[in-house]
Amino acid sequence: MRRAARLATAIGLVLFTASTAHAAKGRLNVLTWEGYADPSFVKPFTEKTGCQVKATYVGSGDEFVAKMVGSGNIFDLVSPPNDIARRLVDAGAVEPVDLAKAPVTTKFFPVFQRPAWLEKDGKTWGVPYSFGIVRIVVDADKVKNPPASVAVLWSDAYKGKVSLWDDMETLYMAARYAGITNVYEMTDAELATTKQTLLKGKPLVKKYWFSAGELDTLYNSGEVVASNAWETTLVNAWKAGRNLVEIVPTEGRGGWSDSWMVAKGAGKNPCTYQWIEWVSSPEMQALGHAVTGFGYSHPGMIDKLDPTTRGYLKRLQMDDPAVLSKVSWWQPVKRRNVYLETWNQVKAAKKL
């Protein structure tokens, strides 16, 4: 759902045609999000290594699983988010990464060095790439003295002016607000509590947003004054000179992180680790940021940006390892279908 914005891409993917040149030397097939194999850093990669890169784009996280399980080793590399990655490991679609072949990863932010969601059986199964912290964003012109809590999204004062991300993250956020500690392994009772919490806030909700662009429009037109949001919403607002600010809630913030994972057997392809090393470098991650606006795993990335952009990322504390270590990074959710059903029940419920 995270990038449901790429609906058009998803529809385009119906026409998905797979290339089968996996074994051929000097070729790399990657299954990834749009922007993660941008020509700005793919072209110099091909020039330097001679590896041709063929990218297939996904429209939703599930497509990583759907296309990797039972696609017969078409792809060499995939870049799923932290709540999906474990599924590929458990399904046997990927192989452990040999971090010795990607030495640059030792320079990553500490939270992205062998994070929990990429560890299984004492092995590491992926290399973190981009990330984002889910922010509580309010329009400071209309929301005065907001509390340092996600409670602002449940405040009657903003009835009909609240938006929430149409994503599982909103469920995690409501669970944290309800005082649940392990939001990724909730019991039925805890899920019921979370559902009640979301239903209580539902009358305030104008719209569950599904793309960052849509949320930007909602803030721009004044239809919404508070929501959970990506960093790009804040940066776009600041660029336009609008007074959107972030509330750092005491309940904590959720975070997503995409990682490059090696398809089973693809470690033999000499291009595979060259790619991992390439896209993990500060220079290439800076080029990636220009396309996506996301955070990246190498701290050196920020220094490669122009001063204005660097200023925004510093204001967002995207360069502070201490801040990153406090984020509630998404973990694999075993009962994803029950979570989704709860979320759908909330959405389908009539306003109270």
Next chain:
Amino acid sequence: MKTTAAARAPGTDLSSAGTDGRALARRRLVLWLAPPMLWFTAFMLVPYAIMFFYSLGSMDYVDFVPGFSPANYVKALTAEPYPDVLLKSTVNGLLTALLSSVVAFPLAMWMAFGLASPRRRALVSILVVLPWWASYLVKVYAWKTILGAEGVLNTALMAIGLVDEPLSVLLYNRFAVVLTLTYIFTPFAVLSIYAQLERIPRSLVEAARNLGATDGEIFRRIILPISVPGVLAGAVITFSLGFGDFVTPSLVGGPDDLMITNLVVNLLGVSMDRPLGSAIGVVVIAFSVLLLMAANAAERRTQVRF
């Protein structure tokens, strides 16, 4: 006698040639029908069978487990939120069909009876289909622009002083969803109703008038009854398109405007619950088949031959 025999002989020849001809025609028919039948089997029946197979199984974490359990159907028809959402989609589909027919009817009437020259009719027909040359998404976004807080409608209302602050009841609710769906799918209703009205012979209307019928009577007793199959055909199309839509509710709908296809997208795209998604798919298909059968029967019963 001779004449009869002579007459009969060529007749017999003809009939045997006729049998050969029919056999040939039948063979040709098979040849002609083979590609569409193959297409239908490969791209409709086989996928439906696969979907049905999936719908009877279950997921064990990342693995699909085949089975013969009706559990997914029980869930799709009884567990929260599936039946509610199915009902909501049905109501939205019905509203779309009803409103499209209401909007389309006067236009189709005017095209069939108000425009004398065939060239003008052709021109108006093109104008009716013209919006379909623009992307579907663009049209949905256009309605966002019209209905939004800073939209065309609110700006105009505020400019003429009818309201002091933007109306928020226009966008992000069921009204916006049904309005957008109606706008987008009305051309189908127009063309379908027009095709039916066009068949009404002028002489029928003139005869009625000569016999002293008023315009109202002509409409009520001739045009309206004859138009029913066209209205039904249009309503089936607009209902199906409205019922199955998922882009419009996510763009202009409010927090509770969730349609059944949104759920299927979620089930396949987020929770990877293919079996339940498939079961809902089968329910929807079964529902559509029943609807089409009912509409066909109704069309046959109301069709008028001239």
